[in-house]
Amino acid sequence: MPSVFVQGRPSTASYPPFAPEARRGSVRRVTEVGEEVLHKPCRDVTEFGPDLAALIDDMFRTMYVAEGAGLAANQVGVALRLFVYDCLDGDGVRHVGHIVNPALESLEPSARRLLDEGEGCLSVPGAVVALPRPDRAVVRGLDRDGEPLLVEGTGYFARCLAHETDHVNGHVYLDRLSARERKAALRQSADRREEIFARRTANAAAVG
Template sequence: MAVLPITICGDPVLHRPAAPVTEFDASLRTLVDDMFETTLAAPGVGLAAPQVGIGKRLFVWMYEDQDEAPENGVAINPELWIAPIEPGLPGEDEVEGCLSFPGERFALRRSARALLRAHDIDGKPFEIEASGWFARILQHEFDHLEGLLYVDRLVHPESRGAQKAERKNGWGKPGLSWLPGRDDLEG
């Protein structure tokens, strides 16, 4: 297994929809293993393939504080349905971060419930009903497969803070990445 470089906001792979996975083979298993290793090293609770420069529809999660699914999992070619989002501005308990926008955190209102349908590493379909932070994680990672970062969904004043952070850090252009365990970044 290997720790992979994580792409930073501005790289084209993060800003376009990912392509479906068509081959469930040894190279897919290696990618998933490497993504778990990268998530652990970052540290993070989820990682989508576009975040490691691969424009494929898959993500992994590593999250213990839920009862709906195994604490470590992979979703390949997922579909996601969410409950209506409560109106209003996000609160302090809705702050999240992103490994592709490292070291920054902003509040974002998300749905409290989600239904995930996907395939596992063997191509077997599965379904998970998630709530709370686990639902948030699934929505965050699914957004990556649609070409969205959580900062793309922010509303003012959070959106303004994200724009300032992007300028201050020199992000927003292709080719930027960081390597967990080597670079002094986290998100």
């Protein structure tokens, strides 16, 4: 079995620790829960070209600096339906890529089961809360050139695909929690925020 899937397809060549896009990109500020751009649906991407490619490069670099497994465009303040990811699936296989205008397919209950595991978000720095998510996800969309794309994931990668699709639909994972759990997550984030931002600053020089 190949160890890396790039853009939903198996990669036979060796793949670097950081996606090549990150080398071309610049770090952007990660938006935080409460900012309007995170709480309303994003617009479809309709223009494909160098500006979109540059945004994807920036998103990859920002994701790595923030130690994330996925990052949506509205998490860098851009209200477009787009996310990037670098995440392991349920079998330990690495998945790297981006999805434009993602749509999460509805799966029959018999085709999935719920995993109640920890989930965090770069826009809620430092907070991790148990949240049930399906153990399988299928997302359809486009690549940076406007070509059709299908990405399937299991385990933690399925969680990532669902989480990031939530983002482009204007939802953060806190929206799926009870009021008590949400307050606990926000307290956890407030307690760890300074530590998390210090790590991000240190990481900025480490991403090639």
